[in-house]
Amino acid sequence: MRTFTKAALLATVAAVAALPGQGAWADTSGKRIALSNNYAGNSWRQAMLRSWDKVTSQAVSDGVVAAADAFTTAENQVTEQAAQIQNLILQGYDAIVINAASPEGLNGAVQEACDAGVTVVSFDGIVTAECAWRIAVDFKQMGKDEVLYLADRLPEGGNLLEIRGLAGVFVDDEISAGIHEGVAETGKFEVVGSVHGNWAQDVAQKAVAGILPSLPEIVGVVTQGGDGYGAAQAIAASGRDMPIIVMGNRHDELTWWKEQKDANGYETMSVSIAPGVSTLAFWVAQQILDGADVPKDLTVPFLRIDQDNLEENLANTEPGGVANVEYSLGDAQGVIAGAM
Amino acid sequence: MKRLASLLKQPWLWAWGGALAVWLATAAYTQGQGSGQVLSAALTFGAFFVIVALGQMFVITLGPGNVDLSIPACMTLAGTVSMKAMEGSGAMLPIGLLLALAVGLVVGGVNYTLIRLLRIPPIIATLSSSFIFQSAAIWWNRGLRVKPPTALADFATAKVAGIPVIAIAVILLAACGHVLLTRTVYGRSVVAIGQNMRAAHLAGIKVERVRAATYMMCATLAGLCGFLLAGFSGGAALNMGEEYLLSSIAVVVIGGTSVAGGFANVPGLWGAALFLFLLVTMLNTMGAGAGLRMVLTGLIIIGVIVAASGGKRRT
Numbered sequence: 001m002r003t004f005t006k007a008a009l010l011a012t013v014a015a016v017a018a019l020p021g022q023g024a025w026a027d028t029s030g031k032r033i034a035l036s037n038n039y040a041g042n043s044w045r046q047a048m049l050r051s052w053d054k055v056t057s058q059a060v061s062d063g064v065v066a067a068a069d070a071f072t073t074a075e076n077q078v079t080e081q082a083a084q085i086q087n088l089i090l091q092g093y094d095a096i097v098i099n100a101a102s103p104e105g106l107n108g109a110v111q112e113a114c115d116a117g118v119t120v121v122s123f124d125g126i127v128t129a130e131c132a133w134r135i136a137v138d139f140k141q142m143g144k145d146e147v148l149y150l151a152d153r154l155p156e157g158g159n160l161l162e163i164r165g166l167a168g169v170f171v172d173d174e175i176s177a178g179i180h181e182g183v184a185e186t187g188k189f190e191v192v193g194s195v196h197g198n199w200a201q202d203v204a205q206k207a208v209a210g211i212l213p214s215l216p217e218i219v220g221v222v223t224q225g226g227d228g229y230g231a232a233q234a235i236a237a238s239g240r241d242m243p244i245i246v247m248g249n250r251h252d253e254l255t256w257w258k259e260q261k262d263a264n265g266y267e268t269m270s271v272s273i274a275p276g277v278s279t280l281a282f283w284v285a286q287q288i289l290d291g292a293d294v295p296k297d298l299t300v301p302f303l304r305i306d307q308d309n310l311e312e313n314l315a316n317t318e319p320g321g322v323a324n325v326e327y328s329l330g331d332a333q334g335v336i337a338g339a340m
Numbered sequence: 341m342k343r344l345a346s347l348l349k350q351p352w353l354w355a356w357g358g359a360l361a362v363w364l365a366t367a368a369y370t371q372g373q374g375s376g377q378v379l380s381a382a383l384t385f386g387a388f389f390v391i392v393a394l395g396q397m398f399v400i401t402l403g404p405g406n407v408d409l410s411i412p413a414c415m416t417l418a419g420t421v422s423m424k425a426m427e428g429s430g431a432m433l434p435i436g437l438l439l440a441l442a443v444g445l446v447v448g449g450v451n452y453t454l455i456r457l458l459r460i461p462p463i464i465a466t467l468s469s470s471f472i473f474q475s476a477a478i479w480w481n482r483g484l485r486v487k488p489p490t491a492l493a494d495f496a497t498a499k500v501a502g503i504p505v506i507a508i509a510v511i512l513l514a515a516c517g518h519v520l521l522t523r524t525v526y527g528r529s530v531v532a533i534g535q536n537m538r539a540a541h542l543a544g545i546k547v548e549r550v551r552a553a554t555y556m557m558c559a560t561l562a563g564l565c566g567f568l569l570a571g572f573s574g575g576a577a578l579n580m581g582e583e584y585l586l587s588s589i590a591v592v593v594i595g596g597t598s599v600a601g602g603f604a605n606v607p608g609l610w611g612a613a614l615f616l617f618l619l620v621t622m623l624n625t626m627g628a629g630a631g632l633r634m635v636l637t638g639l640i641i642i643g644v645i646v647a648a649s650g651g652k653r654r655t
């Protein structure tokens with residue numbers, strides 16, 4: 001199978017070389033790219049898979065690549081995903097795009113893939129193996145940006161409530177570290193309470209409802225996404241003045257923000273990673289297969305929504321989904337050029 | 341004195357004692373600030389725990405190996421299907437509720453079929469069926485959150501004299517559960533089966549019929565909980581049931597129900613549900629880190645279970 005693919009590849013390359021003036025795309029038209037995804041059980045991941053499907057099926061029908069299949073493991077387990085990657089190697093994919101269950105746990109399987117000549121691009125949940133590419137999110141900066149925004153809005157400072165994600169997960173630690181770094185740097189806020197909302201609306205609502213009665217007045221709520229609407233509901237139920245709640249691009253959060261904006265001019269900002277980052281990873285993998293010189297570490301741009309572009313973003317967000325952008329080949333080339 | 345001694349032997353006492361102690365500790369830490377509101381929040385969130393734990397209690401009481409692990413998936417599926425069917429319309433509310441209950445009934449039926457016809461142990465049967473139900477929920481609405489009708493959201497968040505309406509409703513539900521367990525042939529049959537399935541069979545109890553009814557009731561309650569939780573928290577989400585897998589079992593066990601089956605009580609469910617919520621609230625209030633909080637939660641739960649089972653228990 002592999003030899004056949006290689007032969008086909010060589011033939012393609014030869015054909016392309018013989019035809020100067022053809023698009024650079026022809027190079028990868030025989031290549032097959034797989035998505036190895038560890039989890040699909042929330043709206044962000046569902047949007048991520050939909051974006052992948054939309055962009056890659058277009059790419060396949062345009063002849064950019066031969067195939068771009070998505071595979072999701074059922075259990076969000078490292079061992080299961082490692083086995084999945086080994087299967088993908090055996091199936092002869094030329095590149096594997098990974099959203100990993102663990103930064104280190106998959107390195108063995110990733111190394112096997114590299115040794116077999118497969119290009120590995122990890123994103124969101126990245127892998128640390130040397131041979132793989134990483135499209136990482138600067139979660140720390142995201143947390144810090146929230147505090148910097150609040151510092152801008154609230155020159156007097158005050159008390160903050162922090163809603164964290166899922167305890168023990170790298171992303172949670174990073175965003176929280178960024179928030180605390182921002183608090184230390186601006187020097188006018190104090191985090192008076194911290195609860196874990198598990199990035200889920202109902203969990204955040206429950207945790208905030210529990211801790212709120214014991215807290216002094218709070219001026220801002222820093223969040224990690226998926227938890228802002230729950231916090232707003234808990235605070236509204238307590239009868240307190242609504243603090244500035246930083247949102248995380250979910251449809252329910254944006255809808256609530258829009259309602260408040262129309263009713264009383266409520267102002268905040270919203271930041272998260274677009275689920276369409278999977279399509280950025282796809283184009284990066286395609287570029288690597290195309291022979292482009294791509295640095296191993298790339299950074300995903302945030303998708304930030306502000307007061308003036310709220311309506312536009314809300315209109316583009318599916319009810320119940322997450323604000324999203326799908327990346328194009330040009331975007332990927334821009335990100336690559338930016339990291340050079 | 342005798343009455344006091346018999347009260348102290350009640351298995352549900354420890355859960356209530358734990359809840360009270362944790363609440364007082366929180367109040368002492370905050371110098372009483374907001375302790376009434378904490379209690380009101382505990383009643384609201386405790387209510388959701390109690391709904392699922394009630395069903396889980398009957399299942400666990402059926403005896404060793406009986407447990408329903410499909411509760412989270414059933415909640416998600418029922419919440420998703422009913423919210424999507426109502427599409428935010430208050431007029432569709434009864435239909436949505438019936439759909440949620442029907443989803444639960446079907447889930448319970450499938451679970452029992454797997455257990456009975458294919459002779460799969462309940463723990464495996466319900467775990468594997470939960471994958472099917474979760475996938476069905478994903479397929480049904482692709483992870484989108486559909487808003488509940490305003491009337492349902494209002495009901496789920498309403499308060500009468502500071503007491504959440506949903507808590508009052510669930511207290512009534514629990515009272516029905518108590519009567520069902522202690523005063524009906526069905527309830528006594530469940531307990532008898534848990535104590536000795538063969539003896540129960542020889543005594544003329546239709547064992548399999550009771551088991552089927554129990555699994556179906558458990559899943560129906562999970563469906564109801566999914567419906568109400570979706571109404572309370574502004575829509576059904578794919579991960580909305582996640583918390584309720586271990587919690588449903590923990591509430592049953594902390595409440596003084598024997599994990600080996602054959603011995604159950606309803607008052608303990610409320611005590612344990614309040615205890616679990618207040619415990620997390622206390623540790624949050626005191627600013628305990630996530631690691632410390634989990635360790636303490638584990639230790640305190642073990643402590644309460646050991647204390648509750650310290651007395652002589654009829655198993």
